[in-house]
Amino acid sequence: MTLHSIQIGNVTIPNNILLAPLAGYTSYPLRRLCKEYGAGLCYTEMVSAKGLKYGSENTQALLYTDEKEGVCAAQIFGSEPEIMRAACEHEKLAPFPIVDINMGCPVPKIYKNGEGSALLEDPLLAERLVKACVKSGKIITVKFRIGICADKLVTAEFAKRMAGAGAAAITVHGRTKDKIYAGEVNFSEIEKAKNAVDIPVIANGGVFSNADAEALIARTGADGVMVARAALFDPQIFCDLTGTPRESKLTMFEKQLEWTMQVCDERFTTVFMRKMAAFYSKGERGAAAFKEKMFRASSIGEVLALARETWR
Ligand SMILES: Cc1cc2nc3c(=O)[nH]c(=O)nc-3n(C[C@H](O)[C@H](O)[C@H](O)COP(=O)(O)O)c2cc1C
Missing domain, CATH: 3.20.20.70 (Aldolase class I)
Incomplete structure (x- = not known):
């Protein structure tokens, strides 16, 4: 470009x-x-x-x-x-x-x-x-x-x-x-x-x-x-x-989660970040199982743990 x-x-x-x-x-x-x-x-x-x-x-x-x-x-x-x-x-x-x-x-x-x-x-x-x-x-x-x-x-x-x-x-x-x-x-x-x-x-x-x-x-x-x-x-x-350098998916996800918490409450952040995790997993091996687990996560801590387990 x-x-x-x-x-x-x-x-x-x-x-x-x-x-x-x-x-x-x-x-x-x-x-x-x-x-x-x-x-x-x-x-x-x-x-x-x-x-x-x-x-x-x-x-x-x-x-x-x-x-x-x-x-x-x-x-x-x-x-x-x-x-x-x-x-x-x-x-x-x-x-x-x-x-x-x-x-x-x-x-x-x-x-x-x-x-x-x-x-x-x-x-x-x-x-x-x-x-x-x-x-x-x-x-x-x-x-x-x-x-x-x-x-x-x-x-x-x-x-x-x-x-x-x-x-x-x-x-x-x-x-x-x-x-x-x-x-x-x-x-x-x-x-x-x-x-x-x-x-x-x-x-x-x-x-x-x-x-x-x-x-x-x-x-x-x-x-x-x-x-x-x-x-x-x-x-x-x-x-x-x-031409900007990429960073890891996990780093990106952690930043977005932190900034969402800055603006929204815990419930919204959990639901929103679950949705984003589903988007970000598209095309990955095991994405269906990941999404299923993600949508059962009921707190920010659980969402984050699952993202770390998958993308670390
Ligand atoms: C979920 C979703 C929400 C959208 N919300 C808006 C909006 O608030 N304002 C707007 O002008 N267009 C909105 N659009 C249209 C997009 O800005 C864009 O014009 C459209 O998706 C075509 O671009 P793309 O082919 O790159 O997706 C939305 C599209 C999607 C899929």
């Missing part, structure tokens, strides 16, 4: 390999790991703008960050311009200089509310959302899909609108909403977005190796790549993509 910095508003991102927002996963511990392993910028999972306004969202853990993590972007979702602007101005988002707006989420509850990928069908509202958020003084970026389905592709036009409304960068997930996370990534649509705007364009979809990242850049001309599911199975994919 040829690495280079990216300018997003007045923030210089040290390299062009980014960690995607992943609901349920990209809280502080995973973001900090990926940052250590070389990611240029990491995103929080999507946070409801309304939830922030009414204090109903469990934002304590979702939006925890500190100086050890470095610059990080927060992602919000919603469909009401003034509520989105208020979310950008909320004190909980104060540590995040970049706020990304989710315009790609395919989950039915979100889509039916006119949020996430539904905004692809209402470009005027999408534009108003960006304009309102820009007024907050935050650097606003947008992550969107190439369309709702194959015969309704909107990429270049939507990219232009977002840039025109004041977005400082866009991320294009090269799949349609109806494909969810499956299927081929449409390189040529991402390329059309890149050719349509002068702001940085990040390409997203299907990066599981160095070769995938190189192909995505080569075939789209994008300024950078965003890695999502691959980081769940192996956060050290960022080492491979950025």
